[in-house]
Amino acid sequence: MLRNWIMVALRTLLRHRLHAVLNLSGLAVGLSACLLILLFVRHETGYDRFFTDADRLYQVTLEWRVPGRKPERAAYSQMGFGPAFKNAHPEVQDFTRFTQGRSILSTGDRQFYEWTVTVDPNFLSMFDFRLIAGDAATALTDPSSIVMTEEMARKYFGDAPALGQVVTVDRKHALKVTAVLANLPPNTSLDFDLLLPQHSPVSAWMLEQEKHWGNSNGATFIRLKPGASVEALRAGMRDWVKRTVTPLQTPQGPIDLAELVYPDLRPLTDIHTHPLAGDITPGISQTELTTFTAVAFLILIIACINFMNLATARATQRAREVSVRKVVGASRAQLVAQFLGESVLMTVFALLLSLALVELALPAFSDFLGKELSLDVQQDPLLLPMLLGLVLLVGIGGGAYPAFLLSSFNPAYTMKSAGAGTTGGSGRLRTTLVVVQFAISIALMVATSVVYGQFIYAQHKNLGYNTDNTLIIGHFRDDGVREKTQTFIDMLRQDPGVVGIGLSGHIPGDAGENNTLIKRLTGGAPDDLLMRQDSVSPGFFEALGMQMVAGRSFDRDRAADLVQRPDWMTENRPPPEGTTELFLPAGVILNESAVKALGFEGPAAALGQQVKIMDGPVSYLLGTIIGVVADFHYRSVHEPIRPVMYISDETRHHAMAVRAKAGHLQAVVDKIDRVWAELVPDRPIQRSFFDVNIANQYQREQKTSQMFATFSALAIFISCLGLYGLASFTAERRTKEIGLRKVLGASVPDIVRLLVWQFSKPVLVANLIAWPVAWVCMDRWLSDFTYRIDLNPLLFMGAGLVALVIAWLTVGLHAARVARSRPITALRYE
Known part of the structure; x- marks a missing residue:
């Protein structure tokens, strides 16, 4: 029986090739878009979960409640927090601190400004990154040690072994490479290339900061003992702060910092998806993740609606087959199983096609996001269950109603009525589903317009200063540079540019x-x-x-x-x-x-x-x-x-x-480089373009708006495929009617208007549903911004008009082709 069902399914697909192509295309594109978004979401929610003790690692965060200011929560904490907190809480196994700085690294003729990170000696024990060379337990115990990533080791030592090599930091501290780490995984919220111990001569000043509770210098991480309750720790943190944090001494008297500081513990695995000011790497908000997940499933819903619409539309052509099967003894359960099986088989074909599309699109998608996404079942054990889940979800979800509809036909009525097996209810359902499809598409278009509009507003808002033709040069407080600052300025001022x-x-x-x-x-x-x-x-x-x-x-x-x-x-x-x-x-x-x-x-x-x-x-x-x-x-x-x-x-x-001056930027850049090389030949210059620095603040909004636009376009494309399929089916069913209308004098434009209006009504109704929903959602999204655009009704009307024009083009072009056929051909139909 199973073999028979498969043969029937394949013959049906071959007999109705347009129907099969539209269904496969819609499902494949929908599944591809859904998979790309889910791979992105999976990557974002998987940060830092590879550490052995990830479930016991927490970052200390502080909320400063200063009178006259809005409370501010940040990822920075005081240098003295970690040691004091561990000493007072036996359930804390250990702590480590993470403080970033800039230093000059040199070896031989190579010297560069590099970001260095100062940590406690146990850092590599708490965070078990993979080592290529060295011992994690002892790598940071020596004050004169330095740990490099593989990429940084290659930068300074080429293919030679880096372990044991010596680098000079800030031209006065000779440090020995005691370990080399594999390049950091792409899904970690910790970002560094060079590690120094807290007691390193490069950063000895940091230990003095343990006495100053008014300064927040870096990040503090703690590891709890197995079985320790983080909630119990959180509950006692306020009392501990009042007992521990010393007042800030000022000429006019002490300031009670304990009344201003409200600490908390943030799980390590939540850092990337619950970002705060001062995070080591930029994160992504839970709202954005939820939004993109919703977009993925909305696209999937549109693809399922296509499948249901086309399947129910074709139901009449399988009415006699169902009736014959019932007459020879097939039960309704068997028919439901058959049609669900066909639906799942179609979904499997679509999934295979979508996997090919994802493999083709993934490199470009990864480059666009700046992340390393992969479709590898071996590396991600949850990927295969996710794919199987999508097959079952789409196959059963999209095929359930057609299966129950087809299996419900009355054999006697169907055989007597020359194939009419559907009822008016299925036609109304198809119209309802088209309304839902386009309501989702219109809402996504509105969301895209608002997100992109907010991005453009942020980029072009008057910031209060001019970023054009401006360079930023750093490190003028460094020894050897500070003394020559005025000379540097005087030499630059001689340039008319x-x-x-x-x-x-x-x-x-x-x-x-x-x-x-x-x-x-x-x-x-x-x-x-x-x-x-x-x-x-x-x-x-x-x-x-x-x-x-x-x-x-x-x-x-x-x-x-x-x-x-x-x-x-x-x-x-x-x-x-x-x-x-x-x-x-x-x-x-x-x-x-x-x-x-x-x-x-x-x-x-x-x-x-x-x-x-x-x-x-x-x-x-x-x-x-x-x-x-x-x-x-x-x-x-x-x-x-x-x-x-x-x-x-x-x-x-x-x-x-x-x-x-405008048009003189490159000449000024060259002048700056020459003057710097003349005055400070033993130090590399650190310069950047001001407009690029400011634009980098809005990269996330730019990528978000572009992703929205891309996936909204895919949603509209899938909707159009379904609309084209329904228009094709409708025109086919009304072939004789079209022929009679032409014999009675109807022109091609009259017939096109007739069919276009039939499909315009659902799109117009979809606007009435999409607009209020999109307005509420986007108003809530914009409420997170201090400076925001206004929701312009023209955006909503424009999205609705675009959807209507797309529907007209999709249906109108097909209707025109049908309407141009000769009446004699239509009247000989059937």
């Missing part, structure tokens, strides 16, 4: 931030206000095209504008005996948000006013407000603009911005 130069502690777009206390000396709130502080040189605002809304910028010729520090401060020596309070005069520039936060009536009212700024353990800045700069975005436009105060302290300037 340079129109602006400025220095700053932080450049917009970087992740660094420094906060301190500020207070008005007259009027305003009685309490100090915690505010971001940045230091910029004269000319910085002008170099980046920032606008002063009141007052003026810093002026090098006005000594009172610049912070002048005594030698003991610049040399990091303790204050002279008896010094308890020191006031340093300084000019201060506020942004517009800071003016409001300090309670001034407006920018002009703030000019000339004095503020007191906490500067160190015994020092204050006595600041005079000399200007107000327009608000600008330090970070992504997804975050609100915060109050910021600016001083000009040359000891804090790290990066330089150089702006070139």
